[in-house]
Amino acid sequence: MKRSAPSLYIVLISLVLPAIVVTVSLSATYLFYEAKEGIQRDISQDAERGLKSLNNNIQGLMESYAVNEYEKILANEITLHKHCALLVDDFNLGTILGRSYTTGYIRTPSGNIDEYDAENPESRSHLGNCMDVHEADIISTQGETIGSIRLYTSDERLQAELQDTIRRSLLSTLMICVLMAVLLLILTRRFVINPLEHIMQAIDRTDRMGIPTDAVPERGPSELRKLAHSMNSMITSIRLSQRDLQLQKDTVNHMAHHDALTGLANRTLFNDRLESGIARAQRHDYKLALLVIDLDHFKNINDSLGHNTGDRVLTSITARLSQLIRTDDTLARLGGDEFTIILEGLKDPDEASFLARRVLQSISRPLEIDGHPLYINSSIGISLYPDYGTTAADLLMQADAAMNQAKHEGRNGFRLFNSSLTQNAHERLTLESRLRQALQADELEPFFQPQINTSTGEIEGFEALARWITPEDGLISPGRFIPLAENSGLIETLDLQIMRKAMKHFVHWRKQGLQPGILSVNLNVRHFQNPHLLQVLDHMIADTGFRHQWLEVEVTETQLMSKPEQAIQVLSKLHEAGIRIALDDFGTGYSSLSYLKRLPITKLKIDQSFVRDLPGDQEDASIVKAVIALAKSLGLEVLAEGTETEAQINFLAQNQCDRVQGYFYARPMPAGEALDYLTPDQARA
Template identity: 45%
Template sequence: MSASYREALRAALLYLLLSVVWMQLSGYLLNSFFDSSAELLRWQLINGYAWMTVSAGLIFIARARLLRCLGIGARLRERSEDRERLRQAAAVFDCTREGVLVTNGEGLIVHVNRAFMEITGYQSEEVLGQRPSLFKSGRHLKGFYQAMFETLDSRGEWSGEIWNRRKSGEIYPQWQTIRVIHDDLGRHSHYVAVFSDISAIKNSEHKLMHLAHHDALTDLPNRLLFTDRAEQALASAQVHKRGCALLLIDLDHFKMINDGLGHTIGDQLLKAVAERLKAMFGAGITLARLGGDEFAVLAESCPHLVQAAALARRIIDGLKEPFPIDGHQLFINTSIGISLFPSDALSAEQLLRNADSALFKAKSGGRNGYALYTEELTAHAQQRVEISFELRNALDQQQLRVYYQPVHDLKTSRLIGVEALVRWEHPQRGLVSPAEFIPIAERTGLIAEIDAWVMQQACRQMCQWQQAGKVLSFVAVNVSSRLFARRELYQQVAQVLRETGLAPACLELEVTESAVMEDPEVALEQMHRLRELGVRLAIDDFGTGYSSLLRLKRLPVQKLKIDQGFVAGLPWDEDDAAIVRVIIALAQSMGMQVHAEGIEQVEQAAFLLEQGSHLGQGYWFGRPVPAGQLDWLRAPVITQSLA
């Protein structure tokens, strides 16, 4: 109970006590001193007035005391509520995860919270009385802070990203909000800054930016970043009048490693190649992985063609050393296409496109080398695009034709079979050479569809010849690597034989040596299934691939075809003659027939017959012709022709 309340209570009790005493005294006086009624009446009047005066005074005193007591209680309750709100605000101030800093009107720090100390590393006693300039990073110019205070003066608040320094010296980013506090007179009394550490957000943004512009496997720049850097390099080269070179690198036969050893080994090889390439180059050269097994190199100061060629040769030689990966010694060859700025192209996109054309030339020329871009390559590339587009419609519009080249028994010169060869009869360009459209069909994937169509047409034609009494032992059909790699080839061949009614033994499928060696185990399984079906199998272009004799002896093939590249030099080229002898001896030892193609002279046929080759085809026997123009007459006997 407060002192004021007790004082008011005492005043009220005194008033009651005086009232009782006065009543008692009045009664006694009335009974003792007044005999007449007139005197009694006067006394009562005087007594009443006196008592009223005393009562009014006492009531006034008690009321004043009571009102003063009630006012003090209200103020005390208000103060108590204020103290509670301050305790709550202090708890929030101290527990919030954002750092809080309060300065007075003069800019001196008067308060900081716990989060401030955790973020900055400073204790409160180290910063109180200091100015916030203590935390400057040095990354912002003077104008930055001037603009901040101008905004505070005009709007009373500023928000933005700012870089400050921790006690350790580390510079870090903050998102900060500063507000101005005014006193009752409207003057700036305090400044309150609330900030959060956004280092984690900045790091995440940096990582995302890095991932968007770098290859995840090798950590090299990707195509997007490489193109951007190339554009900047070309712009700088144009200003400073210097040349640049772009080299497009492709790993030869990388698919064989992926298929044979698995993608894990393939990925490790790509990383090892990237590391070796990085070790080759210094400043001024940008290396990137564009995708798959394709890399790109931009030499920013390469004014001469000779320098670009020397760089390409250094890359080819540098990658020839084996790569020890997971217990394997892996060897890889490289093809490189080169395009130069400004002689070949003036933009990064055009430079890449021209280098790709040169790379195609390098791979077509036998791989493991480099090629330079020329205008002729551009025209050739444009022509390839046009042919690719038109070839897609050739099948539907029945523009493809099947020609048949005779195959003769070298000993008797008798026509024994034919090879089915596809031709394209273009409505405007006439007969398009297979050398022009077959590589494009292989690159676009159309070759598998074309091969299937040729097989069906050849089987149907073979049945027509048989019905007409024409005797042939077989019709040979080429099977591309794409079609051969399809597991449904067995069903496809079986369906064609079933639809046409041709006996399986009359169909011979020719598979290139390289197609078999791409995945030997799958090839072995595929060939056994086809042999079970009853068709004949032959290895085409033998001697040009990477055959393993151990695998070759397991293949269920009946024939080896000697590539025309070895036949062309016979019988005068000693190397060709030696190779042909070895192939014939190998086939005979394994119980296979030998079939030579590309025979154009009787001397070549005579040499092959002498060495034991069984079958032959080529211009000396007959060119590929439509079915109706095939010459069924016996070819001249070789010995008689020589005589």
């Protein structure tokens, strides 16, 4: 009996079913391998992009040794993206530690995130079980390799997605359509939504200025990549602009608080440091010292050698002072040639005195400027907190007062402030105010001291000396008010007032038929810096009825040498007008023969310091003889000041000194007594 043929349905099923099975199997196999390659490629691309993003994120942190910060980024990255491991080699830190430095995290098979331990065999073994490894160098902004980053991918995602692909390939057409829809959603999510979310997250992570801290990931379709690239360019431009602005702010801030020439703290920063130092001293119960340092006669350097040389001197002094102070101390330049040092944490005030001595020694060492040695000294004032002052203003005022006292005591020294200096400063201010009022009221008077010819014993002239007699204090010593007038700028007014009054007395005496001789007056060097001095004297002479040939002006050689060229020009004009010129205190200052022969002087005055011990002191006797011989060789008159004994007069006369002046003949006297001296046998007119 023949077997019945299978039905077409069965055949079809038999034919189609195996075909379907084979087709589905082949399709599944093809899809499996294609999916596997695609998944591996995606994982690889994601890893590369992740490396790039991480590289951008941790580059700056690695350059600034912010290890903790980039370790946080690594932990966050491995947590979000489920990498197998994420490691960083830090070359800079390795150099500091003297060994290689590797840090990072691994994801264990159980899903836990553990720190990577290079010494742990299990950690090293875990890296071998990872699916793949991607590595990239970390390059600094200067183009140097400062580290590397390694990203180990896991097969967890690969296995999961392959299983999902197999399930999808075995489903019916309907399910395939559903899966295709799901796949479409996934792809949309992956390539559009996710990149957009990454862009938004990057924009949300900003610094305090509102500028994104991370680069925007350039992922997804080309349009999104272009958008991300444009945003990164914009962020970079903003960040560069912000950096330039900050640099400008820093520069302006530095200029506002530091001296442009020396780079030291200026007065503004000094005041802040001093107030802060006082607060710390009060809080910790220790002493603070303020040193005010002023260079002696620094103006002479600027005037004679130029401000460029003066600036080089200041920078050299700055370098020396900087080597003397501690790190916590403050060195400042308040202006000109005035420096200050703030010493904190003192237990013993002698520490300030010790530093002052070192400063004096350091500054006094010769400076080499353009191959020429310069010798500079300084005067230092010291004030202490809380001994006398408790505020910044008090300490600065006290240190200034102490420094001025050091200058008054001869310079090239230091002085600690005490309460008596405040009283002295107050007295000086009071005396200056009174002197200013006295000059305005024309109260100062000339006193006259005769100048006697050693051969004839006759009066050859008078020197007019300023005297100040007050109802309160009587006669105020010239040693008090003359330096005060010089320092306060009143000396020019004082000199001209005394000269005018002395001229009037001389004219009055001559009208009575008397012969007072030559009127000798002292003029401060400030007058010889005035190119119009001759016009001033011409006007005064014409106004009083005086004559040029009756006048002799005296100037000290020390003052004259401050600006010799300018002084020579002015003195030459006076000499051409018939005014005599005497060089006072000869031998106590520069005594430069090269300038002496160029000065249009008519007389040398031997300083009383060389006359005082004559004739017994052989050294003084030799000096006086040499000065007289020098004057005679130059055709100059010579006068000795401070003669008080007959022995001195005889010695000077024997050695051909033309004239003398001193207490032996008369003390400086008011005009009435001078008139009596001229006319001893006549009643006062």
